[in-house]
Amino acid sequence: MKVAVGLSGGVDSSVAALLLKEAGHEVVGVTMKIWRDGVYKGGDRDACFGAGEAADIAAAEAFAASAGIGYRVFDCSAEYDAQIVSYFRETYLAGKTPNPCVRCNAAMKFGLLPRLAEQSGIEFDAFATGHYARVERGADGRMKLLRAADVSKDQSYFLYRLSQGQLARQMFPLGGMAKTEVRAFARSRGLAAADKPDSQDFYSGDTAELIGRPDCEGDIVDASGRRLGRHRGYWHYTPGQRKGLGIGGGKPYYVIDVDPCRNRVVAGFAQEAVKTSLRFADANWVSIARPEGEIPVRVKVRSGGQPRGPAFLRGDTCVFPEGISGVAPGQSAVFYAADGEELLGGGVIL
Numbered sequence: 001m002k003v004a005v006g007l008s009g010g011v012d013s014s015v016a017a018l019l020l021k022e023a024g025h026e027v028v029g030v031t032m033k034i035w036r037d038g039v040y041k042g043g044d045r046d047a048c049f050g051a052g053e054a055a056d057i058a059a060a061e062a063f064a065a066s067a068g069i070g071y072r073v074f075d076c077s078a079e080y081d082a083q084i085v086s087y088f089r090e091t092y093l094a095g096k097t098p099n100p101c102v103r104c105n106a107a108m109k110f111g112l113l114p115r116l117a118e119q120s121g122i123e124f125d126a127f128a129t130g131h132y133a134r135v136e137r138g139a140d141g142r143m144k145l146l147r148a149a150d151v152s153k154d155q156s157y158f159l160y161r162l163s164q165g166q167l168a169r170q171m172f173p174l175g176g177m178a179k180t181e182v183r184a185f186a187r188s189r190g191l192a193a194a195d196k197p198d199s200q201d202f203y204s205g206d207t208a209e210l211i212g213r214p215d216c217e218g219d220i221v222d223a224s225g226r227r228l229g230r231h232r233g234y235w236h237y238t239p240g241q242r243k244g245l246g247i248g249g250g251k252p253y254y255v256i257d258v259d260p261c262r263n264r265v266v267a268g269f270a271q272e273a274v275k276t277s278l279r280f281a282d283a284n285w286v287s288i289a290r291p292e293g294e295i296p297v298r299v300k301v302r303s304g305g306q307p308r309g310p311a312f313l314r315g316d317t318c319v320f321p322e323g324i325s326g327v328a329p330g331q332s333a334v335f336y337a338a339d340g341e342e343l344l345g346g347g348v349i350l
Contacts, residue, residue, distance in 0.1 A: 003126045007064065009057065010196055012182060013129060013130035015185055016174055017029055027070075033057065041209055043205030046201070048199055049204065061073075072117065074120070084100050085210055093213065097329065101303075106166075125169065132172070135167050145162070148175050253267040275327045276320060279350045281350055286345045294312050298338060310322070333348075
């Protein structure tokens with residue numbers, strides 16, 4: 001089988017490509033270039049989007065050469081700026097919390113990149129990445145997205161917007177492996193990326209640079225409107241945030257809400273940050289066509305942690321009687337089957 005593998009220069013995508021080659025597949029590596037020098041400053045953190053991209057591309061190219069596979073780079077920077085950076089900026093300025101990695105996966109990594117590869121003449125039957133997730137075809141013929149065997153590294157949350165067409169030809173070679181196994185395999189093959197740290201951030205610099213608006217001070221208030229302190233601009237804050245509020249004394253405060261119209265940040269104590277339901281829109285149903293009636297699920301409202309339950313889907317509402325903190329409009333609510341393994345779908349929190 002001919003397989004195109006999205007290479008990032010890191011250990012996961014490198015091991016995915018090598019596993020496929022050693023299994024007898026004809027492999028070609030493809031990378032999307034998303035950074036434009038001189039447009040943004042960036043910083044020193046290891047991130048998906050930043051000035052360190054050139055070194056990552058060089059590492060991916062060196063790996064491909066050592067592995068004896070073809071390699072191509074595609075300039076996706078203009079589209080990335082138009083689709084991902086603009087979305088990031090507009091969502092924060094609307095007083096919501098964006099999820100750029102979810103948007104990027106569906107539109108760019110699993111959308112634009114393989115499409116450009118095909119248009120360039122590269123032939124492939126399947127597309128693969130180093131994501132920690134699993135995909136399988138159900139008895140009804142529908143593709144199902146499952147959590148990775150290594151639940152501490154599971155990335156299915158970020159993939160919930162993939163279509164059936166994308167999943168039908170998708171391969172996740174690392175889905176059944178633990179991260180320790182991946183690094184051990186990389187060391188056994190002498191890969192330069194074997195001990196390279198994982199990228200943890202979306203942007204390598206200060207995200208305020210992407211938003212592009214000068215600081216504008218406003219009030220931090222409690223739910224009754226009583227002033228608690230000052231902030232430097234509502235777009236620097238997100239519901240559930242505890243650090244950086246600068247409110248001293250007594251119990252810690254958390255961001256409860258963001259009010260862009262008044263340039264206010266509403267803060268409260270931990271119990272005030274707990275929600276027992278949420279509404280969502282722009283849903284994408286993966287392993288099921290569409291939920292009908294009330295369905296027991298487990299839910300994630302942030303990428304970290306494990307799916308929480310008990311919870312129940314009722315149309316465009318998810319109810320979780322025991323409560324969840326950190327529910328932020330603009331972020332994704334992702335729903336799993338009651339056993340926590342099969343990803344049913346998700347939507348954007350209203």
